Amino acid sequence: MKLHQRLFFYTMIIMGITFLIIGYALDESKILETVDNSRLERLGAWRDFLTTWLWGMNPPNNP
Amino acid sequence: MSTANNPETNFFANWLNTLSHKRIRMLRLLTQITFFLVLNGAFLKLKRMPLPLPVHIPPGSPYAIAWGGFSAIQFILSSGQFPFFALGIFFITGAISGRLFCGWVCPVGFWQDILDFIGSISRIPKFQVTRKTDEGFKEIPMTLAVAAFVWSSWMGISRLKGELVADNAFSRMIFDAVDPAGTLFVTWFYAIFWKIVPGKDSFFSDVGSDLNFVIFNSIVLVAVLIMSLKVPRFYCRYICPTGALLGYCSQASLLTIKRNPLNCEEGCRECERACPMKVPLTEFGLEGISDQACIQCGDCIDKCPEALSFGIRI
Incomplete structure (x- = not known):
């Protein structure tokens, strides 16, 4: 591995691990989870939620 | 399938390289079906x-x-x-x-x-x-x-x-x-x-x-x-x-495909024709392919196991 490749590789690894730790600490997946659960419950069905979401507007004032 | 041309291999790369002609393709197909069902x-x-x-x-x-x-x-x-x-x-x-x-x-x-x-x-x-x-x-x-x-x-x-x-x-x-x-x-x-x-x-x-x-x-x-x-x-x-x-993140990836130019015929380019992503494979050698388009599918290795193999870039 050439020097610039080595530098690039270690940068990716260090940044990757750091980002994973920060993302985990911030509980980032909760954002994704919130979308899946709360709206799913509100709209009554996963299928309806996805259809509504992909094709357009959700109900107003939907957090 | 020869791995002697690439001494820096690990267990995974060695195992992939032991698969003979077209078997990588079959293994990949099975993997794709499995992940399609799981995902x-x-x-x-x-x-x-x-x-x-x-x-x-x-x-x-x-x-x-x-x-x-x-x-x-x-x-x-x-x-x-x-x-x-x-x-x-x-x-x-x-x-x-x-x-x-x-x-x-x-x-x-x-x-x-x-x-x-x-x-x-x-x-x-x-x-x-x-x-x-x-x-x-x-x-x-x-x-x-x-x-x-x-x-x-x-x-x-x-x-x-x-x-x-x-x-x-x-x-x-x-x-x-x-x-x-x-x-x-x-x-x-x-x-x-x-x-x-x-x-x-x-x-x-x-x-x-x-x-x-x-x-x-x-x-x-x-x-x-x-x-x-x-x-x-x-x-x-x-x-x-x-x-x-x-x-972009894979420009210097650990797992790579290596080409031994000594086992290549002049002007053959069969590997490049087999590559679905059209990676210019003949521009790379034993140091490994660092093209961002390479998806490590192994179709090139299936085509020419004598010159190409999975390897670890160290």
Whole structure:
């Protein structure tokens, strides 16, 4: 591995691990989870939620 | 299959190299089928996870159990946060395994391979994309990725300021709103299997009628389907921003494909013809392929196991 490749590789690894730790600490997946659960419950069905979401507007004032 | 030309191999690379002619292709096919079933595992009552993966899963896929990494990045950015976890997944997987996920795991990549196979058995003449054209068009995915980043960041900042109240696909995941894979696996899927067709609600009222938008998306999809029959991995090469992002991170990946020039015949280039991503393999040697387009599918190794093998770049 050439020097610039080595530098690039270690940068990716260090940044990757750091980002994973920060993302985990911030509980980032909760954002994704919130979308899946709360709206799913509100709209009554996963299928309806996805259809509504992909094709357009959700109900107003939907957090 | 020879591994003697690459002394720096590990167990995984050695094991892959022990597979003889065409067996990598078969192993890859089995892997793709398995991951297709697992990633759409809600059908089998698997639990949905808020986990972003470095593959393209159109948001809204009815049975998907995980998030496509790029969709998650757009969604988190547009929520006003920085997508640390999703980006970290890309950095780590790209640095370790390159674009292996594109070639072996991604369900959309699998769909592209099926279309290529259908095109081949139907004897549909393939387009011979010239190197110059290929190099120009290969810039599109990263351009789309950067544009989506900028757009999502803008939406996120506007949302934080309270200026943005709309919560639709355009303000959340701009790429996925026009993504042909999403049109096929979500819009058409719902329309065909559940007869859910847009038309009554005021979806996308800011860009015109929603039905018109679906028609526009469908025209794009048909064009991509036709091109995918004529150009191997058309979507992966010229559209997919997920692959572009993973490719950028994989420039010095640990797992790579190595070529021994001593075992190459002058002007043969059979490996380059077999490569679905049209990587200029003969430009690389024992140091390993560092082209961002290489998806580590192993088709080149199947074609010429004497000169090419999986290896670890140290």
